[in-house]
């Protein structure tokens with residue numbers, strides 16, 4: 028017999044439903060994209076391409092890893108450029 032995949036509803040989740048989530052920034056992906064986790068129910072959100080908050084799905088998690096990679100590369104290149112330009 029197959030069981031339907033449902034997330035267990037904890038009392039904390041009900042608290043969040045009533046009082047709202049207590050989000051905390053957990054990861055800075057880029058200067059615009061950040062990941063947030065609710066301190067109560069551990070629900071995760073991220074900033075999407077429209078600059079709005081959306082549920083952090085595995086797909087978004089993947090996108091964020093790529094974004095972070097591009098971002099850090101660009102940042103290190105910028106640092107190198109400003110470093111070399113300060114020499115000349």
Ligand SMILES: [Zn+2]
Nearest residue numbers: 043048065068
């Ligand atoms: Zn919550």
